[in-house]
Amino acid sequence: MKILFKLLYVFFGLANFLGQSQNLVKNPSFEAYHQCPKEYGSLSLDAVDWKIPSLGTTDYFHTCSEELPVDDNFIGSQLPFDGDAYAGMYMYAPNDYREYITALLNTTLTPGKLYKVSFLVNLADKVEFAVNRFDVLLSKAAFEVSTTKYIDLAYLPSDFTNSYKEITSSTFHSNMEAWTQISTTFIAKGNERYLTIGNFKNNASTAVEVVKKTSKKSAYYFIDMVSVEAMPFFNLNELYVFDDVLFDFDKTTIEIKYTQQLSDLVAYLEAKPSLKVNLYGHTDALGSDDYNDDLSHKRAETIANFLIQAGVPKNRIEWKGFGLKKPIVDNSEEALRFKNRRVEFLISELNSDYAKTVYED
Numbered sequence: 565m566k567i568l569f570k571l572l573y574v575f576f577g578l579a580n581f582l583g584q585s586q587n588l589v590k591n592p593s594f595e596a597y598h599q600c601p602k603e604y605g606s607l608s609l610d611a612v613d614w615k616i617p618s619l620g621t622t623d624y625f626h627t628c629s630e631e632l633p634v635d636d637n638f639i640g641s642q643l644p645f646d647g648d649a650y651a652g653m654y655m656y657a658p659n660d661y662r663e664y665i666t667a668l669l670n671t672t673l674t675p676g677k678l679y680k681v682s683f684l685v686n687l688a689d690k691v692e693f694a695v696n697r698f699d700v701l702l703s704k705a706a707f708e709v710s711t712t713k714y715i716d717l718a719y720l721p722s723d724f725t726n727s728y729k730e731i732t733s734s735t736f737h738s739n740m741e742a743w744t745q746i747s748t749t750f751i752a753k754g755n756e757r758y759l760t761i762g763n764f765k766n767n768a769s770t771a772v773e774v775v776k777k778t779s780k781k782s783a784y785y786f787i788d789m790v791s792v793e794a795m796p797f798f799n800l801n802e803l804y805v806f807d808d809v810l811f812d813f814d815k816t817t818i819e820i821k822y823t824q825q826l827s828d829l830v831a832y833l834e835a836k837p838s839l840k841v842n843l844y845g846h847t848d849a850l851g852s853d854d855y856n857d858d859l860s861h862k863r864a865e866t867i868a869n870f871l872i873q874a875g876v877p878k879n880r881i882e883w884k885g886f887g888l889k890k891p892i893v894d895n896s897e898e899a900l901r902f903k904n905r906r907v908e909f910l911i912s913e914l915n916s917d918y919a920k921t922v923y924e925d
Contacts, residue, residue: 588669588792589759594649600628604638607651613668614651617760619712620663623652625786639780640689645743645788652688655695655763656770656783660713664762666706667790673702673727675754678795678835681729682747683761686786687740693772693783694738698746699764702727702756702792714766726753728764736773743788749795749835759792796828798911800839801918805892805908806867829909830874841876841911842919843867843883848904849895853887861885867907880914884924 596612605621607614616622625632627648634650635641644650653663673679681700701717703724709715717728731748763770772783798804806825833839845864847856864883872878893900912918 586670586793588671588673588794589790590668590670592667592790593644593646593788594624594626594651595647597624597626597649601626601632602629603631606632607665611649611651615666615668615706617664617666617707618662618709618715620654620661622663622665625650625652639691639784640740640786642686642688642743642786645684650786650788652784652786653762654782654784655698656693656767656772658767658781660766661782662712662714662763664715664760665787666758666760668706669757669759669792671757672704673752673754673756673792674794675752677752678749678797678832679752680747680749680793680795680831681759681791682745682793683790684743684788685737685746686743686788687738687775688784688786689740690778691780691782691784692774692776692778693781694736694775695763695783696734696736696771696773697730697732697763697765698737699762700729700731700748701760701764702750702752703758703760704755706758707760715762715764717764727756730764736771736775737785738773738775740775749831751835759790761787761790795831795835798829798832801910801912801916801922803908803910803923805906826870826874830871830876832911833871833876833880837880838914839911840880840882840914840916841871841909842923843881844890844908844910844923845883845885846890846892846904846906846908847888848901849888849891850901851888856887857885859885860887863905864907867909882919 590613594611597610598612599610601610601624604623607622607624608616610624623632625634625637627634634644651665653665654661687694707724727750729748729750731746737744833841843864845860847860864885868881868883871881891904893903895901895904910919
């Protein structure tokens with residue numbers, strides 16, 4: 565049996581994953597259960613508020629179970645990221661075999677509002693392949709399809725598939741030790757109440773990578789901590805301050821981690837490719853005007869580079885420094901002066917000149 569790990573591969577950071585907004589998924593980490601799992605494919609019977617939408621046999625693992633334990637089970641070993649349980653399903657298998665999970669949300673989604681879907685995955689030890697995709701489907705009602713193969717969305721009513729996202733990666737999800745976060749954002753069409761996760765493509769349309777040679781010619785993943793959260797809304801042409809990104813005196817660089825505000829901005833820009841962000845750096849009143857102009861420009865550039873590394877295209881980011889010209893607190897108050905050492909941002913349409921004609925002048 566391999567050594568068990570309880571690790572997380574963090575892209576947005578652990579604090580951001582746990583989040584500050586409300587998770588709309590009922591029983592998100594599979595903790596609530598009707599009975600301890602005793603047989604394969606029993607997720608619908610055992611886990612509260614989770615269903616299998618096809619004839620696939622999605623599994624439910626729990627520390628209480630001898631038949632489906634979290635360690636040394638039929639397909640691998642992994643500690644739950646949270647609590648005592650997780651689900652397990654095939655994302656790729658011979659003859660287009662697939663498994664899915666469907667979660668009930670606490671409330672229906674609001675039309676036009678931005679949401680983030682995220683969950684953790686871990687590739688099982690005893691399989692040969694890894695995939696680079698996970699698909700999510702938000703629907704107004706639960707559905708059942710009488711097939712063990714992939715669910716072809718063409719056979720579902722159109723109002724069931726209008727909130728569908730493919731989450732593809734340039735790398736394969738091959739980590740068998742640490743949990744990996746999968747996430748995407750989408751704008752709700754309205755009244756979605758169920759989340760289904762799986763692979764809605766056949767084998768010919770699914771890229772795989774060999775991770776080891778085994779008899780199980782498949783890709784099977786454990787899944788934990790499923791989340792659907794409403795994302796903050798940013799008004800266009802309105803100025804915001806990075807409240808949790810303040811610079812020390814005379815410093816242009818800062819060790820930036822994915823705070824909630826930064827990750828919300830990245831997700832918002834990712835979901836709305838027609839928008840751009842303008843970044844404005846500022847200083848306190850200590851030092852010469854020329855020096856502070858350069859200092860403030862470099863502070864804005866620091867945030868710009870961070871956003872670029874996070875995946876925001878460079879052509880959708882503009883930045884400028886204002887030095888000491890636009891204080892928000894009295895520079896004579898030493899206890900407050902640090903608040904002027906800040907970066908602000910403004911979101912607008914890509915072809916908009918609002919920032920240049922209104923705020924920057």
